[in-house]
Amino acid sequence: MPEHQESIAQYYHDRTKYHPETIAAKSQGLDWSKQPVPFKEYKIGTSYDLKPYIQEENLAFSDEPVALWWRRLSRLLFCSYGLTAKVPSMMNPIYLRAAPSAGGLYPAEVYLVSRGTPLLPAGLYNYQPQTHSLVHFWENDVWHSLQSACFGHPALEKTDLAIITTAVFYRSAWRYQDRAYRRIFLDTGHLLGNIELACALNEYRAHLIGGFADETVNQLLYLDAEQEGAIAVIALADLLDVQQNFPLGITALPSATQTNYPYIPDGELLSFCHHATQIEPDADTHEVPNATSNTSLEDKYNFPFCLKVSTETAPIDWGLNLEGLERTVLRRRSTRVYSGADLTLDELKALLDFTYQPQHYIEQGLDDAPDYFDLNLIETFIAVSGVTGLEEGCYYYAPLAQELRQIRFKNFRRELHYLCLGQELGRDASAVLFHTADLKSAIAQYGDRVYRYLHMDAGHLAQRLNLAAIYLNLGVSGIAGFFDDQVNEVLGIPTDEAVIYITTIGRAK
Template sequence: MIDSFSQHYHQRTKYDPETISSKSQGLDWSQQPSSYKEYKIGTSYDLKPYLQATKQDVESQWWQRLSHFLLCSYGLTARIQTMGDPMYLRAAPSAGGLYPAEIYLVARGNSLLPAGLYNYQAKDHTLIHFWASDVWQNIQVACFNHPALAIAELSLITTAVFYRSAWRYQDRAYRRIFLDTGHLLGNIELAGAINGFRPYFVGGFIDRQIDELLYLNTEEEGVVTVIPIVDLDMHPDLSIPAFPSALPSRINLEYPELPDGQLLKYCHQMTEISQFRQLPANVNAIDPVELGDKYNFPFCLKISTATSPISWQDDVPLAGLEDTILKRRSTRAYTGGALMLEELNAILDFTYHPQHYIEQGLDPNPDYFDLGLIETFIAVSGVNGLEEGCYYYAPKAQELRQIRFKNFRQELHYLCLGQELGRDAGAVIFHTADLNMAVQKYGDRAYRYLHLDAGHLGQRLNLAAIRLDVGVSGIAGFFDDRVNEVLGIPADEAVLYITTLGRPA
């Protein structure tokens, strides 16, 4: 069977113990890219005054909501002094602190925000209005008239500046770029709920049209998602007609032999959409097994994960969630101490069961691209109340199903490229997908959707863990094939992302 290009890319960018040293390169620190984009010309809208503002008039409240929404999505949250320039951390985590994503805002135009294109300047929490013409209709056409764009007055567009990640991670950076953007989408979803906005994630659009609208240099930057933002204060009972978040691209079976260093940009080109494509007519026939039915062997140990929801309410509704988003940090070391089963259950509940949080004001059905393609496995090394081993998590049934009996601490240390986080974690969560099945459904663009959804889930894991004072850190560098071998995960399940949970040191 001939692989599509995204499958070829995935195979070529796997880490393997025998070849990883030949692919690793020393970093040229003189070429380290800036994680900020600058616009020399444009009108600046300073959002900082609205972070502390208490005015109650409608206009001020709207600016306060927008300011908090952008801060909680991708704003700066901490300053770390280094030998050189200080490093600023953001609300969404990023591999290596490289932050490849950019946020653009498109305004339809009203009395508060004139029509045109804006860039969110995270460094000083401002919006730069760099194009003052109305482009809303062009966005609608490029997104095949997604119904949310008929209602919304604002839309975010996230892009990827490829070199920011490729400088360190070479061709494999494409994976990390989409995982990082998935983290950002998780924040956008939750920050929207906190501030009265409903984001709609659009993954199917004509790439080149939006690239041109934003005046992007496509050799350096490309559009990743379009996100219409509906103001729930204006549309409290809104019902948007059903429209798929994900649309398919071509399946590319013919492609040149590319040297290392050229795979990333070519992969982005191969996953682009140039015209509307219906989902396959036999889509139900190639859907994954219904959630909850996989690995349902009568003899395997099954543990219920049903639990009470995490409370995000402090002094005011969802204040605990905003505080958690802003204080979130990736844990650097674990003690090796055990977690409690109740903690793991609560983390899984928030991540996979948003419908349990409707009473707290969160969206019970947030947008993903296709969660049915994502599988979850958990390697347990230290969870009180749970035997050591590898478990399959069945979200629909809310239960863990043990598929291997073993302590994997040393193997996890090895699989995670010698990172002690893997060894000392109490539980390690693996997100996987049948890449062939995904490509048959969505073409090569499936590779984007899988990593965006895995990153989105990873961000919910991050926030739930931080709320419970559990350490958490994502890992996107691992020996791909050895993960499947060691844990007993089927070989056709491509490992997308790893999240470690443990007692912070």
């Protein structure tokens, strides 16, 4: 196989970029006869019905220890990935879930692994959103195997439950072809954001594990690795058990960086990239990034002589026992049309505060340092078209300094419409937020697997942004389809920053 200058992650990213000259040729009509089913069915196993524990009439019994335990687990799963609405469609109805998904395709599956508790026997469980139940499809103890696959991660030493999210690749690839790999990990990031907050609502702490032996976890779950793959492992620490309150661990491990690969035909790029970014069971994991690497010393960009606007603000009040947050998770919807009316600067500050300043919410019972893979790798730029009290233009957001730094002076509505593939959301939004990353530098730290980490972190941040916007009665919608290179050129974003995700914010029409 030939030696390439760029790694497989860089190659994949470049190959799946949208370009104005070629996007029409890449667009294909959907074969509705092959539309994937967004649910997995297990025909054998014991079913645990979780619905009674979220029904209002049963709340009177929630003080009973057994009922309380089930209620916490039931609410955690429902707020993470439960069905929240049914939308009629031409072919089959679309069942919306607590976490957003590109095209309503929901590639993620959620598994629960139990070490063995008095109420949940050891083994493997699949979460069934359509019935809000758990199917116990494998009854043997697999906890030791999970620990081994996660290279002895300390979070699995004292916990009894873990969530594993997987992706059924065809669910997204049916519509988005090879570029679906990006969307799968953005969708997983949305889900991780929900899991993090749902844990806080129910006295759990989510310990994120991105470094694991893929093949081992796939085999543990009895997955067909050509069709589905493990994406993230989350150890669930029960905060009501003092033994499960322990320090944070390493969330991300590096993989190899592959530069020897053949020409990969269209339609095979997604699968090849996923296998190339796996960690082998015998990988040397002794030399890993520092577990405290999420705390950087300074913001990356500090442009001289630019306008700087402080974003310091009072935190959003989520109400007694975070009731406002739970309601928001369950009523969240992606906005389809904006009115074009302005936001206020205070509203934009509030959105940024909840998304990037979790330490401001510890008094409300939220985690002051939730797990990400490495936020040092993610940068944020905001194109402002209509924010009262803020000049139009493109800004860099410096989360440590808590300020916006203007890098370009212009109203970009017309250009944003073009950059977002003609979607009116880009044109009519009041502000458009871009998550970017220096892909070459990130690969140097974590190998090709960092491509997964970047998209999951961007999706996680975007989900916090989504929820804050909905709570403030604003509109919000993510966009994963855009002209990659033109974004940097038009907005003045440095050329070494690869655009990972776009979130539009405005007033819903």
